[in-house]
Amino acid sequence: DVKVTQSSRYLVKRTGEKVFLECVQDMDHENMFWYRQDPGLGLRLIYFSYDVKMKEKGDIPEGYSVSREKKERFSLILESASTNQTSMYLCASSFLNEQFFGPGTRLTVL
Amino acid sequence: GENVEQHPSTLSVQEGDSAVIKCTYSDSASNYFPWYKQELGKRPQLIIDIRSNVGEKKDQRIAVTLNKTAKHFSLHITETQPEDSAVYFCAASYNTDKLIFGTGTRLQVFP
Numbered sequence: 001d002v003k004v005t006q007s008s009r010y011l012v013k014r015t016g017e018k019v020f021l022e023c024v025q026d027m028d029h030e031n032m033f034w035y036r037q038d039p040g041l042g043l044r045l046i047y048f049s050y051d052v053k054m055k056e057k058g059d060i061p062e063g064y065s066v067s068r069e070k071k072e073r074f075s076l077i078l079e080s081a082s083t084n085q086t087s088m089y090l091c092a093s094s095f096l097n098e099q100f101f102g103p104g105t106r107l108t109v110l
Numbered sequence: 111g112e113n114v115e116q117h118p119s120t121l122s123v124q125e126g127d128s129a130v131i132k133c134t135y136s137d138s139a140s141n142y143f144p145w146y147k148q149e150l151g152k153r154p155q156l157i158i159d160i161r162s163n164v165g166e167k168k169d170q171r172i173a174v175t176l177n178k179t180a181k182h183f184s185l186h187i188t189e190t191q192p193e194d195s196a197v198y199f200c201a202a203s204y205n206t207d208k209l210i211f212g213t214g215t216r217l218q219v220f221p
Contacts, residue, residue, distance in 0.1 A: 042213035
């Protein structure tokens with residue numbers, strides 16, 4: 001059974017703080033993804049990674065960066081959190097086209 | 111780039127009725143079309159998918175149809191049950207695990 005875990009279910013941060021969201025998968029998948037989910041906007045891709053140390057921008061990368069130092073771990077970084085980054089963040093890994101999602105982190109930026 | 115439009119945004123049906131959700135895609139090269147279901151407070155999970163060499167695929171009460179000429183695909187749920195209540199997302203991709211998702215449809219099945 002594929003397991004994708006995220007470091008926090010709920011997170012509250014202040015404007016301007018640096019925020020780290022961690023994602024770990026245990027199935028040795030090459031591909032990992034970060035999405036944000038907002039009502040009416042669906043799942044929007046922020047960044048994805050096809051291999052260790054490799055990353056590509058998704059549709060909404062502004063204000064975010066990522067790090068993939070190990071195959072199982074993909075981190076999303078908000079360099080200076082802003083209120084418009086309040087959202088649900090979902091991580092996923094994939095194999096043979098199927099994406100396996102983590103439980104999500106609901107981030108609130110005050 | 112690829113764009114996926116999904117309709118309707120909300121759908122309410124009586125238990126036992128059928129539900130249909132439609133998506134259109136812009137990139138004619140897209141060749142893989144999955145559907146994900148997200149129950150309240152849970153993570154999205156793949157429920158069915160179809161590739162461009164197939165016109166229809168069924169799995170018990172759910173089916174997906176693909177019209178490549180018109181660039182649209184649909185999810186059909188028959189004999190709906192309250193546990194079908196969820197948000198459904200369509201997606202499209204071309205020879206990659208990177209998916210472009212639709213905006214989601216909130217399905218409510220009333221007993």
